[in-house]
Amino acid sequence: MSPLDNLDALGQRLAQMPRLPLAHLPTPLEPMDRLSAEIGGPRLWIKRDDCTGLSTGGNKARKLEFLMAEAVAHKADIVLTHGATQSNHARQTAAAAARLGLECHILLEDRTGFREAEYTDNGNVMLDRLHGATVEVRETGLDMNAELDVLAARLAAEGRTPYVIPGGGSNAIGALGYVNAVAELHAQARAMDLRIDHLVHATGSAGTQAGLAVGLAALGRPFPLLGIGVRAPQPRQEANVHALAVATAERLDLGCSVERADIVANCDYLGEGYGLPTPEAIAAIRLLAQTEGILLDPVYSAKGMAGLLDLCRNGTFTAGQNIVFLHTGGAAALFGYIRHFN
Numbered sequence: 001m002s003p004l005d006n007l008d009a010l011g012q013r014l015a016q017m018p019r020l021p022l023a024h025l026p027t028p029l030e031p032m033d034r035l036s037a038e039i040g041g042p043r044l045w046i047k048r049d050d051c052t053g054l055s056t057g058g059n060k061a062r063k064l065e066f067l068m069a070e071a072v073a074h075k076a077d078i079v080l081t082h083g084a085t086q087s088n089h090a091r092q093t094a095a096a097a098a099r100l101g102l103e104c105h106i107l108l109e110d111r112t113g114f115r116e117a118e119y120t121d122n123g124n125v126m127l128d129r130l131h132g133a134t135v136e137v138r139e140t141g142l143d144m145n146a147e148l149d150v151l152a153a154r155l156a157a158e159g160r161t162p163y164v165i166p167g168g169g170s171n172a173i174g175a176l177g178y179v180n181a182v183a184e185l186h187a188q189a190r191a192m193d194l195r196i197d198h199l200v201h202a203t204g205s206a207g208t209q210a211g212l213a214v215g216l217a218a219l220g221r222p223f224p225l226l227g228i229g230v231r232a233p234q235p236r237q238e239a240n241v242h243a244l245a246v247a248t249a250e251r252l253d254l255g256c257s258v259e260r261a262d263i264v265a266n267c268d269y270l271g272e273g274y275g276l277p278t279p280e281a282i283a284a285i286r287l288l289a290q291t292e293g294i295l296l297d298p299v300y301s302a303k304g305m306a307g308l309l310d311l312c313r314n315g316t317f318t319a320g321q322n323i324v325f326l327h328t329g330g331a332a333a334l335f336g337y338i339r340h341f342n
């Protein structure tokens, strides 16, 4: 099969994959002119995947369109997933399950050790419960996918039909959501006559970047992609993303490969670890709130934005370029991190 090098062919291939309409698409692509003026350098744009519409929005909605189609095809009556305490993925999975009339059981891993009630019960945790999900907490350091398998076996023994969604919805099905997102963004930029010089976003469980990388490879690599790591060190993050990208390209049977060199993650903005806000991330949240009226989150998008802003200030990205930030959502977590804003 020859490489797919145009949008129509990619769109046709994606249209053959089982999918349920759960997200508000296309999400807007907007300039951030007050922020750009403040920073001085490239023109900054934002792809508003915080506006996907499912329980306050975020990037998991695109993945869940494909994952929940699989759950329904498997005749599941309950979906299981896991995440960190303030997981956006858990919240959007709970919402998608509610929308489809499925039960949802979530395992939350205590990765930060934060004890305040805002963190353990407000923000995303409050919304998980509001959507009717069963929530169980696990100490950190366990193999959470194995914990899910144990839970799935128990439910199956009780006569239930569970469908297991991995952490972050990051497998070769969920990543299809971001193959689709690249097709959407490319078409939008074309219609606006916008030349994109770089696409930047926060990368964690790898599905977003893997899907984006597959879509870009299929389109002939129209612009480079940079993930800002929020969890693993760079070598492991890039390896995770690459492995998932290869699996996703295979699943789509695209006839194009994702090279190891296509995957670039910068993990210099992680700070002390996953879910632990850095001063630069908190400053980025304030800056976006006060220049653009846009809400970032302390775990993902603010670290991504802190990285982007640093790369503008240090001259990596320069005047004359158009840099697009993919806003992956997460603002619901702000209410779990109130003490970091005092």
Ligand SMILES: *Cc1c(COP(=O)(O)O)cnc(C)c1O
Binding pocket: 058, 059, 060, 088, 089, 168, 170, 202, 203, 204, 205, 206, 207, 208, 209, 297, 300, 301, 328, 329, 330, 331
């Ligand atoms: C999950 C998440 C990410 C990271 O996406 P991955 O596909 O897990 O790499 C980024 N931002 C937000 C707000 C998220 O919830």
